Amino acid sequence: MRKDILIVAFIALLIAVVISGTKIQSVEEYYLTHIDDITEDSETVFISIDARAALDNWDDLESELQSEKYVPKDGMILEETEYVLRPKDTVFDILQRTTRHHQIHMEYQGANENIYNSVYIQGINQLYEFSAGPLSGWMYAVNGEFPDHGVGKYTLEDGDVIEFKYTTDLGRDVQDN
Amino acid sequence: MFRNRSTIKTIASIIIVLLLLFPSFGEREQHTVHGEKKKSLESEVNIKELETSIIDIINWKKSQNEPYANILFTNDFLENAGDSSTDWYVLGLGRAGLEDDFASYLAVIKDTVEKRYQTDEKLSTSKATEWHRISLAILSAGGDPTNVGTDDNGDVIDLIADGTYNRGDTTRALGSQGINGWIWGLITLDSLRYNVPDNAVETRNSMIEEILRAQLEDGGFSLNTHEKDSNVDLTAMAIQALAPYYNSEETYTYEQISTDKKVTKKVRDVVDEALQLLSELQLDDGDYELTGLSNVESTAQVTVALTALGIDPLQDERFIKNGNTLLDAVLRYQMPDGGFIHSGTLDEENDYADPNESNSMASEQVLYTFISLYRLYDEKRVLYDFRKEMSDEVVQKVNDASEAIEQLPDKTTSANEDQVEKAFQLYEDVPISERSYVYNYSNLADAMETLKIDNSSEYLAEHIGENDKGNGNNIALFTKTDSASSDEAFTKEDKVKVDELLAEKVSTEFYVEVVTFLDKLYHEDTEQIYKKTIPKLEEKKKEIEEIEEDLEQLNQKILDDLYPFNDISTEDKEVVDEVIERYETLTSYDQEKIQGYEDVEKAAIQINNLTRAKYIAVSIIIIVVGAGVLLVIRYRKRKQETRHQKMLDYED
Numbered sequence: 012m013r014k015d016i017l018i019v020a021f022i023a024l025l026i027a028v029v030i031s032g033t034k035i036q037s038v039e040e041y042y043l044t045h046i047d048d049i050t051e052d053s054e055t056v057f058i059s060i061d062a063r064a065a066l067d068n069w070d071d072l073e074s075e076l077q078s079e080k081y082v083p084k085d086g087m088i089l090e091e092t093e094y095v096l097r098p099k100d101t102v103f104d105i106l107q108r109t110t111r112h113h114q115i116h117m118e119y120q121g122a123n124e125n126i127y128n129s130v131y132i133q134g135i136n137q138l139y140e141f142s143a144g145p146l147s148g149w150m151y152a153v154n155g156e157f158p159d160h161g162v163g164k165y166t167l168e169d170g171d172v173i174e175f176k177y178t179t180d181l182g183r184d185v186q187d188n
Numbered sequence: 189m190f191r192n193r194s195t196i197k198t199i200a201s202i203i204i205v206l207l208l209l210f211p212s213f214g215e216r217e218q219h220t221v222h223g224e225k226k227k228s229l230e231s232e233v234n235i236k237e238l239e240t241s242i243i244d245i246i247n248w249k250k251s252q253n254e255p256y257a258n259i260l261f262t263n264d265f266l267e268n269a270g271d272s273s274t275d276w277y278v279l280g281l282g283r284a285g286l287e288d289d290f291a292s293y294l295a296v297i298k299d300t301v302e303k304r305y306q307t308d309e310k311l312s313t314s315k316a317t318e319w320h321r322i323s324l325a326i327l328s329a330g331g332d333p334t335n336v337g338t339d340d341n342g343d344v345i346d347l348i349a350d351g352t353y354n355r356g357d358t359t360r361a362l363g364s365q366g367i368n369g370w371i372w373g374l375i376t377l378d379s380l381r382y383n384v385p386d387n388a389v390e391t392r393n394s395m396i397e398e399i400l401r402a403q404l405e406d407g408g409f410s411l412n413t414h415e416k417d418s419n420v421d422l423t424a425m426a427i428q429a430l431a432p433y434y435n436s437e438e439t440y441t442y443e444q445i446s447t448d449k450k451v452t453k454k455v456r457d458v459v460d461e462a463l464q465l466l467s468e469l470q471l472d473d474g475d476y477e478l479t480g481l482s483n484v485e486s487t488a489q490v491t492v493a494l495t496a497l498g499i500d501p502l503q504d505e506r507f508i509k510n511g512n513t514l515l516d517a518v519l520r521y522q523m524p525d526g527g528f529i530h531s532g533t534l535d536e537e538n539d540y541a542d543p544n545e546s547n548s549m550a551s552e553q554v555l556y557t558f559i560s561l562y563r564l565y566d567e568k569r570v571l572y573d574f575r576k577e578m579s580d581e582v583v584q585k586v587n588d589a590s591e592a593i594e595q596l597p598d599k600t601t602s603a604n605e606d607q608v609e610k611a612f613q614l615y616e617d618v619p620i621s622e623r624s625y626v627y628n629y630s631n632l633a634d635a636m637e638t639l640k641i642d643n644s645s646e647y648l649a650e651h652i653g654e655n656d657k658g659n660g661n662n663i664a665l666f667t668k669t670d671s672a673s674s675d676e677a678f679t680k681e682d683k684v685k686v687d688e689l690l691a692e693k694v695s696t697e698f699y700v701e702v703v704t705f706l707d708k709l710y711h712e713d714t715e716q717i718y719k720k721t722i723p724k725l726e727e728k729k730k731e732i733e734e735i736e737e738d739l740e741q742l743n744q745k746i747l748d749d750l751y752p753f754n755d756i757s758t759e760d761k762e763v764v765d766e767v768i769e770r771y772e773t774l775t776s777y778d779q780e781k782i783q784g785y786e787d788v789e790k791a792a793i794q795i796n797n798l799t800r801a802k803y804i805a806v807s808i809i810i811i812v813v814g815a816g817v818l819l820v821i822r823y824r825k826r827k828q829e830t831r832h833q834k835m836l837d838y839e840d
Binding site: 073144145 | 797
């Protein structure tokens, strides 16, 4: 009788294990596969990719790009999204992770390929510099400020809000000042 | 490094004294090209110091190569051939006529251009300046930009046609990136005074007019034609592009974009207005600023603009402030290591430029600025004119015209009519395509206007075309040997290196080397015994190209199949395993070119864990089922036993 009770308890335990998941990981494995999970303790940043200015200047846009595929109806290629901030992450690191994870096209020029000695963002979602006139291209702001530092050199802090904005007027259409 | 203004004045007065004492002393200086009368001992000295500074910049740049090499164009450096970080140094070394591995640059850029031409956007969808920079670099390396390999259809790639007069044909117009496209398009078109075919999309005049139209109200230029204030750098570059037409009497009637007003002007009027603005914008210390920050590049571009017009920046009072010249200003940015900094204070706008560290862009611009100045003093063609230097006969004609104009009194009266007409005759004797080198022509034009003498000089834009093709000409400024033609034959040492190369594992690391060796082997002078190496190297090149394609595919595969990470399941195992397998076969050099490989590893672990979890779940279920069965059996057994017992009890 006692044995039966033990067996029943054992079965109940095993069923409980199966229901709660059988993924058993080492600490390193857990760390690696959960590095981008947002928990209460994680430091995070927010990123959005905004091409609304291209909507306002639709006629200046290269005709091949005049499509919802490249400029969504509301102009937002990526709504504000929260990402885990890893130590020493730059704006470029976050942008690269974001675009990869969301499978958004992004092309950049490596720091050794240009005179600025810093990574340079050439195009996002097929929108490139000069795609909508001579003054168009990508800019970015952190917490509403446009730093103009190379994206690869701007190290982020917890809670920073990054906005990538497509400008058609050297920044005047997306900047307040 | 350079003497300050007061010493220049002292020496100038000494020279005047010498001239008074010994009239023959200045004779050498009398026979100067371009009417540069004040050619004096000062520039003789300056020229030496310019040479030192030029060599110092190149040595600094060489020191950035790792490991250090005697040449600048190492394989690592050439890997970025066709990028702005490389091409402007090729221009600098080429225009100074210094020795370096120009043959390798030409081999690599040809390969790069051919590859980039296989894509839809060719060199770039909207940036015509890609064509311009690469064309100028090819000319600087002694090559021919109208003949850069072949495209997929087997047609010869002509960067001049595609990048200038036919730019709007298959690709977007020159101006799609703004005034930059027109300015550099015109500079490139005039680099060898290329002819424009009749059926071309653009003409010289249409390009000139686009630049003129973009002039702002203050006389200068800016990226944005609706801006109020001009940008020093762009104003200087516009002058550089318009300089060959400064002596043209052609008038242009056009609508100025910034004012919407119709105006009629000569190129000379517009350039003079721009010069006037630049003179006003110069700071008290001789420097210039861009968006409020003094920086070396703006000052460098103004200097190049003046040399394009034959103006000596050390003599022209419009560009000397409190005794400070443009050169004084530029030299303030020089570092002890020979390089130049971008700005003395940390530029908030461009924090890539450390105020304490020599900067590549600043140094390259100063490099070609000093070369443009050197060429002015050394009586060579201007920086962006890659034609052969003038023959002695033409030099004589330019000198005669310049001197005759120099002799004209400041205020001409009808008494000078003969003299003016004689000067005009001499000017007309100068071949049309060389008239821009009569730097003081505008004095003659003014005198003729005052005296109401008919100025029938030919319009320049339609007459200065000279060449359909040809190589850039770069004479050695500092030594007697021409250097840009440094194609060497394939040597024994090369053979040893090639054998080592062939033994190496296939890797994109060796691509530049393979391409340059192949180019040498194709060279006619190469000995026959070495020619056997060609097929082996070609095979190697093909293999590397396959690796390159593989890398691209692999990167794309990772991007397409492994995101978003949360959707990774055991079904992706095959893909992940394949990616890892392919990755493992790459050399470490190529492995670095795989993007997001950490995510692949992460996915592999995830898949492993998921598989393990599956196994665990399955085993648990088996155990549970087993235990359940056991339980049932035991239960039945007990029940049976109880029944048995009951029956026994009953029988009892």
